Amino acid sequence: MTSSEIKKDFSILNNQEITYLDSGATTQKPTQVIRAVDRYYEEENANPHRGAYRLSIKATEVYDEARKKVADFINATYPEEIVFTRNATESLNLIAYSYGIENLKNNDKIVLSIMEHHSNLVPWQFVSQKTGAKLEYMYINSEGEIPYEEIDKKIVPGVKVVGITQVSNVLGTINPVKEIVKKAHSIGAIVVVDASQSVPHMKVDVTDLDADFLVFSGHKMLSPLGIGVLYGKKELLEKLKPFLYGGDMIEYVYEQETTFAPIPTKFEAGTQNVGGAVGLSSAIDYLNNIGIENVEKIEKELMSYAMEQLSKLDFITVYGPKDLNKHASVISFNVNGVHPHDVASILDSENVCIRSGNHCAQPLLRYMGLDSTCRISFYIYNTKEDVDKLINALIKTRDMFAKWINK
């Protein structure tokens, strides 16, 4: 299937003349996913885990089926290793509260990469402040990669948690997560993988990675907003304290104390977002139908083409790995002399949607000596024509600012 064929499933991209290059922020949703969610609300909606009536049982079934589908998609051993959350941020907060605060002590170390999104950074600052654990960073080289020497230098005895994004949401760097996990396990640390920018775009196998925790958001992979995933190894999840307390996550509730439900229900307090889970399940069907290898192929071709075209523009600075095998389909760049926010406004007037700013990664940008960048991020519905439109709009931007830049 080609991206032009895939694009037909995305009404928003066909009804409006837009070139959507911000899928790293959130993806558009195909008709199939939107219909699946509609169908759930029209035919199957009830509160799961509650009623003895058939409709509630149906809602419970579709929720459990979605969990099984997610487990298979990332090759988890057990469906109960999948906890549904609102998004990756909530998943990471769950880990920070239920694992971090409970297990870390004064002078333990937490090691993160400098390219973490704020969602895998700010919660660990909180853990550090609460427990006295020290927060340290693995820094990048000029190509936006973490050198192996840096990994060896930072992941040393005393480190208890390593947080790593599989793909940088700013630079597109694909990090060597498997090697980092191996290193971390050799010194007794657990690894929290932020897979928000990887699971939608490439084959992610939690068993092969041997990740202890891995998180992602549904909305970045064709699903509706408001459904996210926490994967955790069964034996780890079973030891964790609950994160949110209340209905559904309990076993027996007495006046003064409560026993809790087994995993994953222990972590799913309150009425759950079944509609969101149905959407995520349908999104996985959609991706499986294309084949995740084809998703990778489509995006790699686009990214290579975009890199080639961008490199022809002498007024553009591109950041991130030069080795395209280490580069996912997220590209950060600047138009020399023009602030990214102005670039984004001018591109918007050409109906090209890009992101500008610090991309929720202020420490990374500060480390690189930058205030902000322009960012484009592709998905399966993008075409080479989208890249061409971007390039033309960038040339217009340069032309518009030329007489002021060279003043």
Add this chain to the structure above:
Amino acid sequence: MDNLDSIYTDIIMQHSTETFNKKNLVNPTDKEHGHNPSCGDDITLEIIMNGNIIEDLAFTGHGCAISQASTSIMCDLLKGKTKEEAIELINIFIKMIKREDVTEEELDKLEEARALQNISNMPARVKCAELAWYTMQKLLEK
């Protein structure tokens, strides 16, 4: 590009690239920092008050063309004004940007800052234009 031409006008481009008001002052009597966390615009205003009069006003920092131009234009406008006059002008500017009712007479008082009126049609950029003015308001109302 019609819409854009009314935003990136010569006045705005000139102010966003010139450095006349972008400097540190010698012995400022006060300063105030302003920041838009979402886009990274970051300015520091420095002021020299002589009694009730703004004797000098300048800024340092970085940001997009709109935020830099807006800051520079504001510095030009408020220099030599009394504190009360400055507060009134800031209020007019904010009303203009928020598309609230402003009279022609009020707009005239804004002088070059009127050039930013069209920003009010670009919701994504309103914050860029407002930053300096809110920062100044904070500084004057301390």
